[in-house]
Amino acid sequence: MASVLVIYGVPKDPAHFDDYYHRIHVPLAAKIPNLKGVTLSTGPVAALAGEAAHLVARLDFADMATLQASMGSAEGQATAGDLANFASGGARILAFDDQAIA
Template sequence: MHKVLVLYPPPTDPAAFEEHYRTVHLPLARKLPGMLACRFTLSVDAGDRPSPYFAIFEADFPDEETYAAAMASPEGQAVGADVPNYATGGAVVLHYDVES
């Protein structure tokens, strides 16, 4: 299993981020070929201090090759090109093989 984790720092306009993320970006991301599942949250809690992240997205792929092919596909290119349209704080993308 290969997991993708996208961490979004706080945007300048949280309401605009959420609107675009839910109505434009997530529908694009859900079209990634080979993706097994995805989930996200806009409720990041860091306990007794402010969270360094506003939102988190997770996706599962069967392996790293499938993830790489998905991101190189037209759908993956559309996902990447859309990020600057809503993520004014940028995005940190991590991906890794899951061990048990």
């Protein structure tokens, strides 16, 4: 499996972020082709090291080739382009292959 991990910084207006994210962005992301699943953090995101975060999202795909093709699709590009509409605290986006070790 391969995943995209999005770490959203603390926004200027958390209520606006939360409303927009769940009402507009999540349905937009759900249209990304070949998306196997989405996991969202709940409650506060504790910073054990580094900067605090407001929300963490993980999008799962079958493999890295599928992830790259899906994120490059029109739906993937629309989802990425939507970040400017609500992520005032910034977003760090990482892509990686997964390996279960336990």
